[in-house]
Amino acid sequence: MSKSIFVWGGVALILLSMAGFAGWVLSLPAATAGMEAPPVPREEANAMLASLRPTKRERPLVAIIGLNDATETTDYIVPAGILRRADVADVTMLAAASGPVQLFPALQVEPDATIAAFDAAHPEGADYVIVPAMSRDDDPAVIAWLRDQAQKGAKIIGICAGAKVVAAAGLLNGKRATTHWYYLDEMLKRDQTIDYVANRRLVSDEGVTTTTGVTASMPMMLTLIEAMAGRAKAEAVAHDLGLERWDSRHASGAFRxxxxxxxxxxxxxxxxxxxxxxxxxxxxxxxxxxxxxxxxxxxxxxxxxxxxxxxxxxxxxxxxxxxxxxxxxxxxxxxxxxxxxxxxxxxxxxxxxxxxxxxxxxxxxxxxxxxxxxxxxxxxxxx
CATH class of the missing domain: 3.40.50.880 (Class I glutamine amidotransferase (GATase) domain)
Structure with missing residues (x-):
C-alpha cells in the first residue's frame, strides 16, 4: 500500500507541474525536417586531413581514454573497433583508474591499461588521444593526463560531448570546435573563447579535433584512417562498415x-x-x-x-x-x-x-x- 501511495504521489506531483511544463513545451520549436547539409569545400577537407596526419611514429599509437564510472558507449568502443579493423595504428583502450569501464547507457568493458600504466610504457606519449563523452568533464586525473599528452605532441580528438572534457582541460581555448547539439551551450559557457562552427560534423584546429554527436565517431575514424594510410584504405574500411560517405557535412539546424x-x-x-x-x-x-x-x-x-x-x-x-x-x-x-x-x-x-x-x-x-x-x-x- 505504501509503495502505491509513493508512486501515485509522484505522478500527482508531475501532473501539478504540467502547467509550467506545458508552457515550456509550447515555447519549443516544431520539428525540423528536410534540411540540407551544405557541401564541404575540397580545400577544407584537405586541410583537415593535413592536420590529422601522424608526425611522431611511422605506425601511430592511439589512446582512447575512459572514465571508469560512466563513459559513452559508442564513443569509447566504435573508435577502437574501426581503427583496429583498419590495422593502421596500435590502439589502446585506457581507464582513468584500475577496474572495468562502465559505459553509458549500456555495456561494461575491460580496458587494456590504466593511464598510469600507459604513461610508464610510453613516456613519450601517444600520437592521438581520443576523448569520449564522460559522466563528468572535470575529473582531475583525466584533465591532467590530457594536458600532459597535448604537451607531448599528441593530437587530441574529442568525440561528441567529449569536446566538453577537452574544453575543461583548456585545450579548446581560442579554437574552432563543435560538439553534441544538446551540450553546445554548456561547452561555450565553459570557455567563451571557443569559436563554434555550425554545419560541420568534424572540426579541426591546431592539433585538436572535435565532432558532433555520438554517431560522428564513424566519419571521424574514417577521416583519421585516410590521414594515416590514404584514401584507398579508408574506402575499404568504409565499405566494411557499410558507409558510402563520411565527410564533414552536417545540417546542424536539424538537431535541437x-x-x-x-x-x-x-x-x-x-x-x-x-x-x-x-x-x-x-x-x-x-x-x-x-x-x-x-x-x-x-x-x-x-x-x-x-x-x-x-x-x-x-x-x-x-x-x-x-x-x-x-x-x-x-x-x-x-x-x-x-x-x-x-x-x-x-x-x-x-x-x-x-x-x-x-x-x-x-x-x-x-x-x-x-x-x-x-x-x-x-x-x-x-x-
Missing part, C-alpha cells in the same frame, strides 16, 4: 530540442510501469561496432534498456579485441525480450535495422528521439 522530442520523452518517462529490459547475447568474435550501436540505441528509448548476457562471467572478446563483461550469466531470456545484433551485417546497416526495430515496437516518435540523441542524420542518400 523540439516540441515533439520533449513530448515523446515525457510520455515515455511517464510510462514507468511499462519499462522493458532486453537481452543482448555476447558471442566471441562478434562485431563490437554493431554491438555498441544496438546496445546504445535500445537504451535511449526511455522505454527500454539493453542488458548483456553470456554463458560464463568471464569477459567476451569481440572481433577486434574489445573485452565486454556480461551483465548477467546463464540467463534464458524470453523470446520477445531479445534484441538482435544482426550477426553478419555491416555496422552502419545494423544501426539502421535497429532503428527500424525500435520504430516497430515503440513508434516513429521514439525512434526520432533515439536518432536525435545519437545525432544521426540517417543513411546516406542513394546515388
Amino acid at each position: 530540442l523540439t516540441r515533439p522530442f520533449a513530448m515523446t520523452v515525457l510520455a515515455n518517462r511517464l510510462a514507468f510501469w511499462n519499462r522493458e529490459e532486453f537481452g543482448v547475447s555476447l558471442e566471441p568474435g562478434m562485431d563490437e561496432v554493431s554491438l555498441a550501436f544496438v546496445a546504445d540505441a535500445w537504451s535511449r528509448t526511455y522505454r527500454s534498456h539493453a542488458t548483456t548476457h553470456a554463458a560464463a562471467p568471464d569477459s567476451v572478446e569481440s572481433r577486434n579485441g574489445v573485452r565486454i563483461i556480461p551483465d548477467r550469466t546463464g540467463t534464458n531470456w524470453p523470446e520477445d525480450r531479445r534484441v538482435s545484433t544482426f550477426s553478419g551485417g555491416k555496422p552502419a546497416e545494423v544501426l539502421d535495422q535497429t532503428l527500424e526495430a525500435i520504430a516497430v515496437r515503440y513508434g516513429e516518435a521514439t525512434t526520432n528521439v533515439v536518432t536525435m540523441q545519437l545525432e544521426y542524420p540517417g543513411p546516406a542518400p542513394e546515388k
Whole structure:
C-alpha cells in the first residue's frame, strides 16, 4: 500500500507541474525536417586531413581514454573497433583508474591499461588521444593526463560531448570546435573563447579535433584512417562498415530540442510501469561496432534498456579485441525480450535495422528521439 501511495504521489506531483511544463513545451520549436547539409569545400577537407596526419611514429599509437564510472558507449568502443579493423595504428583502450569501464547507457568493458600504466610504457606519449563523452568533464586525473599528452605532441580528438572534457582541460581555448547539439551551450559557457562552427560534423584546429554527436565517431575514424594510410584504405574500411560517405557535412539546424522530442520523452518517462529490459547475447568474435550501436540505441528509448548476457562471467572478446563483461550469466531470456545484433551485417546497416526495430515496437516518435540523441542524420542518400 505504501509503495502505491509513493508512486501515485509522484505522478500527482508531475501532473501539478504540467502547467509550467506545458508552457515550456509550447515555447519549443516544431520539428525540423528536410534540411540540407551544405557541401564541404575540397580545400577544407584537405586541410583537415593535413592536420590529422601522424608526425611522431611511422605506425601511430592511439589512446582512447575512459572514465571508469560512466563513459559513452559508442564513443569509447566504435573508435577502437574501426581503427583496429583498419590495422593502421596500435590502439589502446585506457581507464582513468584500475577496474572495468562502465559505459553509458549500456555495456561494461575491460580496458587494456590504466593511464598510469600507459604513461610508464610510453613516456613519450601517444600520437592521438581520443576523448569520449564522460559522466563528468572535470575529473582531475583525466584533465591532467590530457594536458600532459597535448604537451607531448599528441593530437587530441574529442568525440561528441567529449569536446566538453577537452574544453575543461583548456585545450579548446581560442579554437574552432563543435560538439553534441544538446551540450553546445554548456561547452561555450565553459570557455567563451571557443569559436563554434555550425554545419560541420568534424572540426579541426591546431592539433585538436572535435565532432558532433555520438554517431560522428564513424566519419571521424574514417577521416583519421585516410590521414594515416590514404584514401584507398579508408574506402575499404568504409565499405566494411557499410558507409558510402563520411565527410564533414552536417545540417546542424536539424538537431535541437523540439516540441515533439520533449513530448515523446515525457510520455515515455511517464510510462514507468511499462519499462522493458532486453537481452543482448555476447558471442566471441562478434562485431563490437554493431554491438555498441544496438546496445546504445535500445537504451535511449526511455522505454527500454539493453542488458548483456553470456554463458560464463568471464569477459567476451569481440572481433577486434574489445573485452565486454556480461551483465548477467546463464540467463534464458524470453523470446520477445531479445534484441538482435544482426550477426553478419555491416555496422552502419545494423544501426539502421535497429532503428527500424525500435520504430516497430515503440513508434516513429521514439525512434526520432533515439536518432536525435545519437545525432544521426540517417543513411546516406542513394546515388
